[in-house]
Structures are given as structure tokens and as C-alpha cells.
Amino acid sequence: MILDDFVLIDEKGLYCKYGDFYLDPKLPATRAVITHAHADHAISGNNEVYCTRATANVMQLRYERSAAKVFNIITFNEPFTIGGVSITFIPAGHMLGSAQILMEYNGSRYLYTGDYKLQPDATCEPIEWVTTDVLITESTFADPAVIHPDPIEEIKKINAIKSNILLGAYGLGKSQRLINLITQHAPQKKILVHHKIMPINAIYERMGVMIGKYQMYGRKLMKVQDEFVYIVPPFTFDSYIRATGVKRLFASGWKNLQVNNQDTLFISDHVDWNDILETIARTQPKQVWTLHGDGRHLKNHFKDQILVKILN
Numbered sequence: 445m446i447l448d449d450f451v452l453i454d455e456k457g458l459y460c461k462y463g464d465f466y467l468d469p470k471l472p473a474t475r476a477v478i479t480h481a482h483a484d485h486a487i488s489g490n491n492e493v494y495c496t497r498a499t500a501n502v503m504q505l506r507y508e509r510s511a512a513k514v515f516n517i518i519t520f521n522e523p524f525t526i527g528g529v530s531i532t533f534i535p536a537g538h539m540l541g542s543a544q545i546l547m548e549y550n551g552s553r554y555l556y557t558g559d560y561k562l563q564p565d566a567t568c569e570p571i572e573w574v575t576t577d578v579l580i581t582e583s584t585f586a587d588p589a590v591i592h593p594d595p596i597e598e599i600k601k602i603n604a605i606k607s608n609i610l611l612g613a614y615g616l617g618k619s620q621r622l623i624n625l626i627t628q629h630a631p632q633k634k635i636l637v638h639h640k641i642m643p644i645n646a647i648y649e650r651m652g653v654m655i656g657k658y659q660m661y662g663r664k665l666m667k668v669q670d671e672f673v674y675i676v677p678p679f680t681f682d683s684y685i686r687a688t689g690v691k692r693l694f695a696s697g698w699k700n701l702q703v704n705n706q707d708t709l710f711i712s713d714h715v716d717w718n719d720i721l722e723t724i725a726r727t728q729p730k731q732v733w734t735l736h737g738d739g740r741h742l743k744n745h746f747k748d749q750i751l752v753k754i755l756n
Contacts, residue, residue, distance in 0.1 A: 446552050446577055446731060453755055458556070458735070462549050463529030465494075467556050475526060476512075478503075479558025480542035482616060494518055494526070496533060498541025501647045502616060518543075520569070536560040537571030538713055539617030540648055546574055555727060556580040559736075561712070562719045563595055566628075567620045567653050579729035580755070583737030584714045585697060588745075592697060592716040598709055599625040602633065605691050605707065608672040609633075612681030612694035612703075615641045617713060619675050620648050620655050622695055625711075626673060627656030636661040636674040666690070717741070724750070 451460050457469040465475040472489035479485055479495075481502035486495070488507035492514045493500070503511040518524060520543065523532045533543035538559040545556040555576035562571055585592070599622070602609060613619045619641050626633050635658035637645065648655055661674055669689065676684070681694060694701045697712025715723065720742065724732060731751040734742060739754040746752055 445550065447549070450547075450549065450552075450554055450578070451556070451580065451733075451755075458755075460529060460547065463527035463531075463547070465526050465529075467545060468558065477526070477531065477545055479536065479545060479556070480538055480617075481506075482539070482559070482614075485558060488512075492516065494524070494531070496520070496541040496543055498647070498651055499543075501651070502541075502644065505643055505647065521572075532574075534574055535569035535572045537562065537565065537568060540568040540620070540651065540653060542568065542617075544571075544574075546576065552577045554578045554580060555729070557582055557723070559584075559714060560723075561715055562722065563592070565621055565713075566624050567648065567655060568617070573726045575728045577729060578731045578733060579724060579727050580733045580735060581720060581723065582714065583720070583734040583739045583742065585712070585716045586720055586734065586737050586739060587741050588717050590697075590716050591718060592712050593710050595621075595625060595711045596629055598711050599629050601707065601709065602626070602673065602693075603630050606669075606671065608666055608669055608690045609674065610681065610684055610687055610690040610692050611673050611675045611709075612678055612692070612701075613675055613696075615677040616644050618695060618711070619677075620645060620653070621713070622675060622711070623656040623658050627658075630673075633671050633673045634665075635659070636665060636672055638674070638676040638680055640677055640680075641675065721745075 456471040458467040466473040468485040469476050474491045476490040477494045481499045488510040490512045493512040494516045500515045518533050530548040532546040536542040536544045547554045553576045637658050693709045695709045695711045702708045733753045743752040
């Protein structure tokens, strides 16, 4: 039997009272099950954290001693138990170490996706599928009007840009994916990386991910027009608003983050409308619970076929 109150939202975030743990809490919790290392899902100060090795490595890099008092490192597809809830981490395809959280309790299965994507990405584990009774999905782009383009075709656009490029991107996950895509599909480009991104690249490489060809940024290099692509985190990108001699691009699925009318780079690490529909078809839930976006389109789409509940 599906329990309507299996997870609830309180001031700390998404809470499972049956196992007494939080999923990606927003405030420090006694027990936190964390899907991936992006800062809006993995905060510092939790007492006990359950996550993958890659997620722990990034949290320890970013938060040092305050990352958590105890890390429980979980391997994909190996069940463990918190309270009376059996939990299994399933690859989510969002970034290195990202996990969907399959929770089983009293004969029912609840799958919390965290952030996830279906598009291929050589820098992280590909998404895997399991069936579930309840799919708890992010709905960032749960809109029929949002269909993500092919990332390879998007990255190939920069082949036509002969000037140096200042490329804004989130430092964790997106930057490593961009380095790989540019290395593969725009090989004449010379990739420079902001110093804040380099330690994250090092974690990926220590874990066996061959990102691609790049070097750390040097000021003298960008003074020469040699098809350099300088990848920088958002705060640096915003501070270079008056940069000359470069084409400014920001790699994102959000339209409002595209920064010029001539060139766009729509590369998202989230599912679009069609991806969510495919996820529902693959996981075969009896109910869909939505988070982190607008679930109304899904509710209207499925009507009486599948119960859609909007949690946020």
C-alpha cells in the first residue's frame, strides 16, 4: 500500500519519518541521504551522511571539516537500511556520483530521482532504470514547450566562432561535461579552465574519468586570438561583463542565461518534458510526485491515468 505521508516537506526539506532521515536537506540534519554534490542538494553541517564516494569527495573539498561528522559511502545497486526503510542508490546520470534513491517499505517502492538526465554524458555514470510504485521526480523543465536540443549539435556551434570564447558554466558537473564535449566535437579549440574548477577536475580524474584536453588559464594566453575557450564559473563570468576580444556564451538549459542574440548554447543537465515522459514509461509508477518546479503540466497530461501529486 502506498503511504501518502511516506515523505513530507518541513523546514529542513524532504523528510521520511518511517526511516527518520532527510533527502537532500536544506538545513543540517541528523541523517541525510544525499543524491549528488551540487550545493542546493548537499549542504554542510549534517551529522551523518549517506552518499556515493564522488559526492563525499566533492563535499569534503568544498566544506572541509564541516562536510559531515560521519560519511557512509554507498555503492550503486547495493541495498542498505535506515530505520525500517531499505534504500538502494541507482545511477541518475546528472553528474559524477549522482544517485536516484530507491526506498522500499512495507511492500511499496518509492523512487526519488534527485536531479537526473537521460542525455549521454561521458563524464558520469549513465542513468539506470528501476520500476517503482511512486516516482518522486524533479520537474525543473516539466513543460511541453521545453525540449532540449542535442548537446553534440549545440557544442558544434562553437566551431564557427573563430574568436576566443568566454564560456560560463557551473564548475561542478557542467564544466567537466563541456571540456569533454569540446575535446570530442571541436578539437581545434584550446580549452582553458578557471583555477576554481581545477580541483574538481582533479577529483574526476582520480576517480578514473578522462575529461579531455585542457590547461589552467593564464592571462597572457587570452591576449592572443587562437580559438581559446576559457571556461569560468558564474561569478567570474558575471564579473567579466565588459571583456573585449571574446565571444561571451553561457552553457545552460535556461533561456534567461543565454547572453547574446547571435549565439546560444542550450546544454542542460536536467530532464526535459519528453525525458520525464520516458522516465514515467520506464519506471511504471502508479503515482508521480513532483518537486523543484511546476508539476501542473504533468497533472493535466495524465489526468485520470496516473495520480500526480505536487509536493512543492
